[in-house]
Amino acid sequence: MMDNWNLRHLRAVAAIVRLGSICSAAEAVSISQPAITQGLFKLEAQLGVALFSRLPEGMQPTEAAMLLAPRIERALHHIGSPRVTMAQVRALLALAEGGSYARASALTGLSQPTLHRALADLAVALCHTLVERRGKGIGFTAYGWRMIRAFRLARAELLSGLAEIETLKGREVGKITIGAMPLSRARVLPMAVAAFHALYPGVRIVITEGAFLELIEPLRDGDLDLIVGALRDPPPGNDVEQEPLFFDRPAIIGRRGHPLADCDPTMADLASFPWIVSPQGTPLYGQWRAMFEQAGLALPTVPIECGSVVAIRQLLITSDFLTVLSPDQVAIELSTQWLHRIANAPAGLTRTIGMMTRSGWQPTLVQAAFVEQLRLASRQGVLPGRDGAPAAADVLQMAEAP
Incomplete structure (x- = not known):
């Protein structure tokens, strides 16, 4: 549906909400009153709701318009130029996602000449080159990538507005897209997803697993x-906000029957064995390194760097390697005694587990409901004082403290 929207008509809707009449909106957006009226009727038909009540004193926005107008304003802010059309937005995003004109044509059903023309017109409208030939293929200029991100964020805002209107109509639809780093998949995220799905069975949940570097750019793009x-720590930038949910204290894990099992090992004992650790630059690697540096010991041998819990588990079971992980990440393996908790990490070596969102992100009603379930799961899913770590509720109180 969104592909058929007209950005000029959307701009007029926002102007009517802001100014209170079609006459004032027509002057503000440079569209004739008949064109606005016709476009408004078409948009209302597409949405299946009335956006305005036509009164003698002016246009009274309905609840649907009050939900949609801020999303339109934010989308238009991302797009920037009033000369850009929805067809041009669609063409640039299709080319970015397809990687070639042929693939973009397959994704959209539009002919390649149509896509070429739309992107050429977009470059003229923005007064910048967006796409350039590179050998036999194409590439995007720095400005082109900047506009791809802007258009993706605009699309996300409009889709959120559409989802809010469907919710207003009594239909629990929409989609929540979640990036899941390793520890979140162990307990808290599944608890939150299960609780949310029971309340909103019609909302689609898409979970993408990955490391931080694989997820942060899709977050910034609005995907x-x-x-x-x-x-x-430090935060990834001023365009991303972080909210702590709970503290996690990792443990040293080895196989059942490991030489250090059940013997209260010293740090020197731990340093005498080879390790599997997460890649350098991750919070867990930094904790592992600090564990030995604070003890005044040289770092142990690390033949394998790995961020996959599944792979680490299999390697540990068949060797004398050690690793440092949250017990939650290998809870089943510990309960079945495939793996053994060799020792707790030293006091003070904890990770802050939390949620990252784009700065200024305005969740829809169902997205806000999921975030609340995530907070509840964090409070319920982490035992107070487990292994000496503060409870999730304590973390939230710390986060709220001045």
Whole structure:
């Protein structure tokens, strides 16, 4: 549906809400009153709701218009130029997602000449080159990539507005896209998803697994609504907000029957064995390194760097390697005694697990409901004082403290 929307008509809707009449809106957006009226009727038919009550004193926005107008304003802010059309937005995003004109044509059903023309017109409207030939293929200029991100964020806002209107109509539809870093998948995220689905069975939930570097750009592009996992210190930038949910204290894990099992090992004992650790630059690697540096010991041998819990588990079971993980990540393996908790990490070595969102992100009603379930799961799913770590509720109180 959104592909058939007219950006000029959307701009007029926002102007009517802001100014109170079609006459004032027509002057503000440089469209004739008949064109606005016709476009408004078409948009209302597409949405299946009235956006305005036509009164003698002017146009009274309905609840649907009050939900949609802020989304339109935010989308238009991302797009920037009033000369840009929805067809041009669609063409640029299709080319970015397809990687070639042939693939973009297959994705959209539009002919390649039509796509070429739309992108050429867009470059003229923006007064910048967006696409350039590179050998036998194409590439995007720096400005082109900047506009791709802007258009993706605009699309996300309009889709959120559409979802809010469907919710207003009594239909629990929409989609929540979540980036899941390793620890979040162990307990808290599944608890939140299960509780949310029971309340909103009609809402689609899409979970993308990955490391921080694989997820942060999709979040910035608007392809992900939020990321759940270990927070970054320092934060990843002023365009991303972090909310702590709970503290996690990792443990040293080895196989059942490991030489250090059940013997209260010293840090020197731990340093004498080879390790599997997460890649450098991750919070868990930094904790592992600090664990030995604070003890005044040289770092142990690390033949394998790995961020996959599944792979680490299999490697541990068949060797004398050690690793540092949250017990939640290998809870089943510990309960079945495939793996053994060799020791707790030293006191103070904790990770802050939380949620990352784009700065200024305005969740829809169902997205806000999911975030609330995530907060509840964090409070319920982490035992107070487990292994000496503060409870999730304590973390939230710390986060709210001045």
